[in-house]
Amino acid sequence: xxxxxxxxxxxxxxxxxxxxxxxxxxxxxxxxxxxxxxxxxxxxxxxxxxxxxxxxxxxxxxxxxxxxxxxxxxxxxxxxxxxxxxxxxxxxxxxxxxxxxxxxxxxxxxxxxxxxxxxxxxxxxxxxxxxxxxxxxxxxxxxxxxxxxxxxxxxxxxxxxxxxxxxxxxxxxxxxxxxxxxxxxxxxxxxxxxxxxxxxxxxxxxxxxxxxxxxxxxxxxxxxxxxxxxxxxxxxxxxxxxxxxxxxxxxxxxxxxxxxxxxxxxxxxxxxxxxxxxxxxxxxxxxxxxxxxxxxxxxxxxxxxxxxxxxxxxxxxxxxxxxxxxxxxxxxxxxxxxxxxxxxxxxxxxxxxxxxxxxxxxxxxxxxxxxxxxxxxxxxxxxxxxxxxxxxxxxxxxxxxxxxxxxxxxxxxxxxxxxxxxxxxxxxxxxxxxxxxxxxxxxxxxxxxxxxx
Amino acid sequence: xxxxxxxxxxxxxxxxxxxxxxxxxxxxxxxxxxxxxxxxxxxxxxxxxxxxxxxxxxxxxxxxxxxxxxxxxxxxxxxxxxxxxxxxxxxxxxxxxxxxxxxxxxxxxxxxxxxxxxxxxxxxxxxxxxxxxxxxxxxxxxxxxxxxxxxxxxxxxxxxxxxxxxxxxxxxxxxxxxxxxxxxxxxxxxxxxxxxxxxxxxxxxxxxxxxxxxxxxxxxxxxxxxxxxxxxxxxxxxxxxxxxxxxxxxxxxxxxxxxxxxxxxxxxxxxxxxxxxxxxxxxxxxxxxxxxxxxxxxxxxx
Numbered sequence: 001x002x003x004x005x006x007x008x009x010x011x012x013x014x015x016x017x018x019x020x021x022x023x024x025x026x027x028x029x030x031x032x033x034x035x036x037x038x039x040x041x042x043x044x045x046x047x048x049x050x051x052x053x054x055x056x057x058x059x060x061x062x063x064x065x066x067x068x069x070x071x072x073x074x075x076x077x078x079x080x081x082x083x084x085x086x087x088x089x090x091x092x093x094x095x096x097x098x099x100x101x102x103x104x105x106x107x108x109x110x111x112x113x114x115x116x117x118x119x120x121x122x123x124x125x126x127x128x129x130x131x132x133x134x135x136x137x138x139x140x141x142x143x144x145x146x147x148x149x150x151x152x153x154x155x156x157x158x159x160x161x162x163x164x165x166x167x168x169x170x171x172x173x174x175x176x177x178x179x180x181x182x183x184x185x186x187x188x189x190x191x192x193x194x195x196x197x198x199x200x201x202x203x204x205x206x207x208x209x210x211x212x213x214x215x216x217x218x219x220x221x222x223x224x225x226x227x228x229x230x231x232x233x234x235x236x237x238x239x240x241x242x243x244x245x246x247x248x249x250x251x252x253x254x255x256x257x258x259x260x261x262x263x264x265x266x267x268x269x270x271x272x273x274x275x276x277x278x279x280x281x282x283x284x285x286x287x288x289x290x291x292x293x294x295x296x297x298x299x300x301x302x303x304x305x306x307x308x309x310x311x312x313x314x315x316x317x318x319x320x321x322x323x324x325x326x327x328x329x330x331x332x333x334x335x336x337x338x339x340x341x342x343x344x345x346x347x348x349x350x351x352x353x354x355x356x357x358x359x360x361x362x363x364x365x366x367x368x369x370x371x372x373x374x375x376x377x378x379x380x381x382x383x384x385x386x387x388x389x390x391x392x393x394x395x396x397x398x399x400x401x402x403x404x405x406x407x408x409x410x411x412x413x414x415x416x417x418x419x420x421x422x423x424x425x426x427x428x429x430x431x432x433x434x435x436x437x438x439x440x441x442x443x444x445x446x447x448x449x450x451x452x453x
Numbered sequence: 454x455x456x457x458x459x460x461x462x463x464x465x466x467x468x469x470x471x472x473x474x475x476x477x478x479x480x481x482x483x484x485x486x487x488x489x490x491x492x493x494x495x496x497x498x499x500x501x502x503x504x505x506x507x508x509x510x511x512x513x514x515x516x517x518x519x520x521x522x523x524x525x526x527x528x529x530x531x532x533x534x535x536x537x538x539x540x541x542x543x544x545x546x547x548x549x550x551x552x553x554x555x556x557x558x559x560x561x562x563x564x565x566x567x568x569x570x571x572x573x574x575x576x577x578x579x580x581x582x583x584x585x586x587x588x589x590x591x592x593x594x595x596x597x598x599x600x601x602x603x604x605x606x607x608x609x610x611x612x613x614x615x616x617x618x619x620x621x622x623x624x625x626x627x628x629x630x631x632x633x634x635x636x637x638x639x640x641x642x643x644x645x646x647x648x649x650x651x652x653x654x655x656x657x658x659x660x661x662x663x664x665x666x667x668x669x670x671x672x673x674x675x676x677x678x679x680x681x682x683x684x685x686x687x688x689x690x691x692x693x694x695x696x697x698x699x700x701x702x703x704x705x706x707x708x709x710x711x712x713x714x715x716x717x718x719x720x721x722x723x724x725x726x727x728x729x730x731x732x733x734x735x736x737x738x739x740x741x742x743x744x745x746x747x748x749x750x751x752x753x754x755x
Binding site for chain 2: 003006007010014209210213214215216217218219220221222223224434
C-alpha cells in the first residue's frame, strides 16, 4: 500500500508541476466565464453609439413626446417637415434615422416606419413599438371617457413573462429555465467527455513511456504490475480532480465577481427609479415585483432570471454525480487505455486498438447532444444506463431532472463494470508490459487475459 | 553454501523455448558471470530471478528458501536498457526508486548523497535525465540499483556505454560491493571483464547451459597442454617429438614461444632442453582467454 502511495505521489506531482497543467487550469475557467459573460454583456450594453432620430408625423402631433429619450437615443420631433425632404438631406443631417408615424396609425397598426442607414438594434425597435403601443391603447381607452383613467391604467398595467418552475419532491417550487438546463447539459456532457479522454490518454502515454524507456523493468522488480498500473491511474485521476475542483472554484468566483459588478450596478439604479410606482400600487405586492423587473431593460431582466434559475439547479447533486461518474468512468476507460499502452511498443501502434475504445465515448457524446433536445428519449435513457456511455449521457440528463432510482441503477452498473474492466486490464497489462517487439493483436490480448497466476 | 540457486528452470514464449532446463548455483559473495550469445536466454533468466516473469517449471531458492515476492527487497537489478524517466530530475528519480525499494525518504537521501559523491555525480542532482549522456545515466542507475544494499545484485550488461575510465570505476565498485558482502550475478559480452571479475560462470546458448564452473578451472581445462616459454633476447628453438611450436612472437627483445605438448612429458624435461638454447625469463601454462573459449564453445555447437 505504501508503495502505491509513492507511485501515486510521483504521478501526481510530476504532472501538476508541468507548465501545461498550470496554464490549462487557470485559462479554462477564464474561457468558460468569458463564454458565459460576453454574450450577456453584448446583449445588455447598448451598442455604444448615440443615436438621434427624427420623428415626422405629417403635422398630426398625435404622438409628440410619446417616445421617451433613452440612454443612447434621442427622439427629435420635427414639425412642418416632409419625409421626402428629410430623406434628401439625410446624409448631412446627422440623424441616425427617420421615424415616420402616419396619422392613420391608430387604425392601421403598421403605418409607421423607421428609415435608417444601418440595421437598427432590436432594443431600439422594441422601445419604439412599446411606446407607441401603449399610447395607442391609452388613446383608444380615452375615447370611452372613463374617469380617473390614468390611475386605473397604472393599476392595470402588467407585463407577462412565462416563468418555468419545477416542482421537486419536497413540493418546493423552483424557478428553472430550459435554456440553462440545455447549456448545463452541454457543458457537463462535454466536460466529462474531455476529461475522460484527456486523462485516459495520459494514462496510456504514461504506460507507453515506461515501457519504451524500460523504466517498467526497474519498477516491476520492486512492486507488482497491478500496483504500478493502479498507482498511475489513481495519480492521474487526482490530477483530473484537482483540475476540476480548481475550475469550479475559479469559474464560480469569476462569474460571481462579474455578476455583482455588472448586474448589480445597473439593477440598483433601475430598481430605485421604479420604487415610487411600486409604492403607489403597494396593495398588490405580486404586481409590484413584476413591475420592478419590467422596468429593467428586458435583456437585463432575462439575464438576472437566467442567473436565478442557474443557481436553482441541483448543484450538490450535479457535483456529486460528476465526481462519481468522472472517477468511475475515468477508471473504466483509463484501465482499458493502460492495457492498450502495455500491449504496444509505441504510440503509433495504438491506433488499431483505439478505435473500438473511442466509439462508445463518441457515441456517448452524440447521445448527450441529442439529450439536450429530448432528455426523456429511450435512447438517452438506455445510454445513461449502459456503463460505457453513462458518464457522459447521465451528466447531460441530470440538469433536466432524473429520478433517483435511475441514477442509483446507473451507478451500480457502473461500479460493477468498472471493477470488471480494471480486473481484465490488469491481467492484460501484467503480460503486455514486458512483451517487446511483437505486434499485438486482439486475439493475443484475449490470450493474456486467460493466463493464470 | 549457495546464496542463490535456480533448479531446472524452463520458460517458453509462445512456440519459442527461451530457457531449457537451466540450473545455476551462486555461492555467497561470489561474482557470477552469465554469458552467452545474443538471444540465448540470459535476460529471460535474469527476469525470472527478479520475478518479473515466472518460469513455466523449475524452482528458485534464495538463502536456501524458496524465492517469494517479498524477496525483491533483497535483490538489486540493473536492467540492460537503462530505465529512467527522461523528463524527471536525477535526484528526485533516484529518491523515487529508493522509496519503491522500501527505504524511508530520509535514509534514501543520506545514502544517495554518499553514493553521488562517491561516483562524482552530485552536480547532476538537479538535472533532467534527458540532459545526461548515456554513461552518466548509467551511473545514476547503478546507484539506484545498489542503494538499498541488497544481498544479491544483478547487472545486465553493466559496462556497455562506459568509457574505459568509468568502466574501471564501476568494476572497482562491484569488487567493493562484493567485499561488503554482496553476491553479484552479471551478464556481459565483455570477456575481459569476465576474466577480471568473475569467480564462476555459466554459458548459455540456445536456451541451454553449455558450460559452467569456476573461471580458473574452465580456463585450465581448455588450456589443452599449451605453454608459453619466454626467452631473453633473440633465441631459436625447434620442435621435437614431445612438443611442437604453435607460434613465435618477438617483442621488446624477447622471444615468446607457444608450445603444445604432443606426448606425455614432464614440463621439467621441456625446460631442461630449452635451458640450453638461451636465458629463460618465464614458463607458464598458456590459458586461453574467455573470449577464445566462448567462440570455440559456441562455434562447435553450431
